[in-house]
Amino acid sequence: MARLGIxxxxxxxxxxxxxxxxxxxxxxxxxxxxxxxxxxxxVFIVLVASYDLLIxxxxxxxxxxxxxFGLGAYGVGIALAQHDASxxxxxxxxxxxxxxxxxxxxxxxxxxxRVKAIFFAMVTLAVASVALVLASQLSNLTGGEDGVTxxxxxxxxxxxxLFHDATGRTxxxxxxxxxxxxxxxxxxxGGSLVLYLILLRVTVSPLGTVLKAIRENEARAEALGYRVVxxxxxxxxxxxxxAALAGVLYATWLQYTGPDTTLSFxxxxxxxxxxxxxxxxxxxxxxxxxxxxxMAQYYxxxxxxxxxxxxxxxxxxxxxxxxxRWLLWLGIVFIxxxxxxxxxxAGTLAGRETRK
Amino acid sequence: xxxxxxxxxxxxxxxGHVAVNAVSCAFHPGELTVIVGPNGAGKTTYFNLIxxxxxxxxxxxxxxxxxxxxxxxxxxxxxxxxxxxxLTNLFPELSVLENxxxxxxxxxxxxxxxxxxxxxxxxxxxxxxxxxxxxRLTEVAHQPASALSHxxxxxLEVALLLAMEPDVFMFDEPTAGMSLDHAPDVLDLIAExxxxxxxxxxxxxxxxxxxxxLADRIIVLHNGTLLADGKPAEVMASDLVREVYLGKxxxx
Numbered sequence: 001m002a003r004l005g006i007x008x009x010x011x012x013x014x015x016x017x018x019x020x021x022x023x024x025x026x027x028x029x030x031x032x033x034x035x036x037x038x039x040x041x042x043v044f045i046v047l048v049a050s051y052d053l054l055i056x057x058x059x060x061x062x063x064x065x066x067x068x069f070g071l072g073a074y075g076v077g078i079a080l081a082q083h084d085a086s087x088x089x090x091x092x093x094x095x096x097x098x099x100x101x102x103x104x105x106x107x108x109x110x111x112x113x114r115v116k117a118i119f120f121a122m123v124t125l126a127v128a129s130v131a132l133v134l135a136s137q138l139s140n141l142t143g144g145e146d147g148v149t150x151x152x153x154x155x156x157x158x159x160x161x162l163f164h165d166a167t168g169r170t171x172x173x174x175x176x177x178x179x180x181x182x183x184x185x186x187x188x189x190g191g192s193l194v195l196y197l198i199l200l201r202v203t204v205s206p207l208g209t210v211l212k213a214i215r216e217n218e219a220r221a222e223a224l225g226y227r228v229v230x231x232x233x234x235x236x237x238x239x240x241x242x243a244a245l246a247g248v249l250y251a252t253w254l255q256y257t258g259p260d261t262t263l264s265f266x267x268x269x270x271x272x273x274x275x276x277x278x279x280x281x282x283x284x285x286x287x288x289x290x291x292x293x294x295m296a297q298y299y300x301x302x303x304x305x306x307x308x309x310x311x312x313x314x315x316x317x318x319x320x321x322x323x324x325r326w327l328l329w330l331g332i333v334f335i336x337x338x339x340x341x342x343x344x345x346a347g348t349l350a351g352r353e354t355r356k
Numbered sequence: 357x358x359x360x361x362x363x364x365x366x367x368x369x370x371x372g373h374v375a376v377n378a379v380s381c382a383f384h385p386g387e388l389t390v391i392v393g394p395n396g397a398g399k400t401t402y403f404n405l406i407x408x409x410x411x412x413x414x415x416x417x418x419x420x421x422x423x424x425x426x427x428x429x430x431x432x433x434x435x436x437x438x439x440x441x442x443l444t445n446l447f448p449e450l451s452v453l454e455n456x457x458x459x460x461x462x463x464x465x466x467x468x469x470x471x472x473x474x475x476x477x478x479x480x481x482x483x484x485x486x487x488x489x490x491x492r493l494t495e496v497a498h499q500p501a502s503a504l505s506h507x508x509x510x511x512l513e514v515a516l517l518l519a520m521e522p523d524v525f526m527f528d529e530p531t532a533g534m535s536l537d538h539a540p541d542v543l544d545l546i547a548e549x550x551x552x553x554x555x556x557x558x559x560x561x562x563x564x565x566x567x568x569x570l571a572d573r574i575i576v577l578h579n580g581t582l583l584a585d586g587k588p589a590e591v592m593a594s595d596l597v598r599e600v601y602l603g604k605x606x607x608x
Binding site: 222 | 407408409428429430431433434439441445446447448449450454457458459461462463466467468469470471472473474475477480516520
């Protein structure tokens with residue numbers, strides 16, 4: 001039932017709230033760390049939504065999503081590190097990364113989408129491991145484990161003034177300096193928004209229904225006249241391109257690309273958790289899952305520190321809430337979420353509303 | 357009139373077991389052929405070989421003279437061979453309307469569009485609603501297929517086949533497990549399809565009253581071979597068929 005009633009009001013309100021918070025993030029939450037968190041949420045929404053199209057809508061399990069994310073990011077990173085910090089290097093590097101992702105995805109899909117789902121998942125895992133090894137071994141190009149550091153185009157430099165005030169200095173709106181960092185944030189926000197809307201559109205398109213049909217009953221979709229292998233290949237390539245574009249955005253924002261920020265399996269696990277927490281096959285879930293997990297990763301420790309301090313003097317409790325134990329608490333929160341929201345936050349909430 | 361569908365020496369072996377053995381048979385437009393035979397005779401396997409769920413060990417499947425025996429099921433569906441399944445075979449979490457729209461859009465070719473809203477294709481939805489009205493499923497259009505009663509699921513199965521608008525309609529026990537008040541709906545639909553003389557209908561059915569009411573021709577399968585082929589009255593009168601079909605030697 002949950003998948004039919006994706007438009008539950010509470011889910012839409014939550015997503016709208018997150019969207020508005022992200023739109024005004026630089027003004028609502030000033031500070032370097034907050035804007036870092038907001039940009040990461042934007043990029044991960046695209047990454048998780050594209051993964052949801054793959055796993056939640058079509059039922060394809062892949063562990064290569066971070067590899068495609070990494071290809072986009074490394075395309076930008078290598079191009080900007082080896083050439084000047086120009087728009088043309090950014091665009092060419094990004095395009096090369098996206099193209100590489102597309103070609104690789106189509107190859108993997110054509111070679112192995114005919115096999116059973118579990119074997120396909122294993123193939124993607126193997127290819128992704130190779131990509132990770134290559135990234136750390138080809139250190140001339142990729143900087144190995146250290147990654148590459150570079151500058152983004154001048155527009156995004158903190159020294160750039162977007163607007164000048166009467167005295168010729170960088171203007172402030174609501175107390176926020178209108179510098180290149182703001183431009184970079186809105187570049188990320190706008191890019192992510194466009195990509196997310198495209199993904200959302202795909203889910204309500206005729207093709208989106210075919211994807212769900214393949215998830216539900218592959219043989220029947222085939223019997224109706226849909227070439228299932230072609231549709232799967234398309235969606236695998238399409239989501240790889242989306243992940244690579246998310247990588248382009250993230251590399252532009254971070255001005256650093258390394259295995260830990262794009263390729264590692266920890267990120268793959270994060271994506272999986274975000275999809276599950278948000279709600280598979282809902283698209284809205286990507287927004288909720290990405291926001292929840294990224295916030296938890298950045299702020300749970302602070303929250304625990306505050307709680308621990310507030311309870312100082314009581315027995316045991318301050319120790320339990322010691323920020324060093326944040327991963328334990330994160331784990332407990334996950335278990336509770338999965339227990340109370342078995343179809344993910346968006347899926348379960350929407351399901352409750354349609355049942356009424 | 358040339359046959360729209362023909363099988364030539366169609367055979368499939370599973371290890372040493374020959375499930376369908378060199379069945380040659382031609383089916384013509386405007387003809388409703390009922391395939392009968394005891395359980396395990398190979399009726400559903402024969403259907404699977406025609407619609408592509410199984411690949412034949414040897415022999416050919418011809419649609420309007422063209423060999424479609426090497427095509428995937430999707431290719432055969434696009435060639436005009438449509439199939440409804442014996443066990444309910446739907447998209448359970450999609451709504452009834454979405455189920456039908458999938459069949460309609462497979463034929464219209466918009467399934468590849470991914471940046472247009474499905475709801476913007478009014479003509480697709482209107483066609484889908486037409487099939488729902490025809491199969492009396494309009495009231496449950498927005499329920500997920502899994503929430504339907506067994507009878508309504510069978511009707512949806514038939515509606516999917518109608519919506520494919522094939523040249524060849526294959527029904528595999530369309531009334532299996534249906535209550536007496538639902539079965540006539542489905543049989544009326546099949547009778548309706550039969551009226552259009554350009555269509556070829558194949559029907560696997562056990563209920564003899566259904567066979568009598570609808571069949572233009574009956575073929576009998578037994579242990580994978582074609583045992584009898586002819587007008588209903590002839591076939592049903594034949595001793596051999598009675599013997600096989602009733603499973604008793606010398607039965608009246």
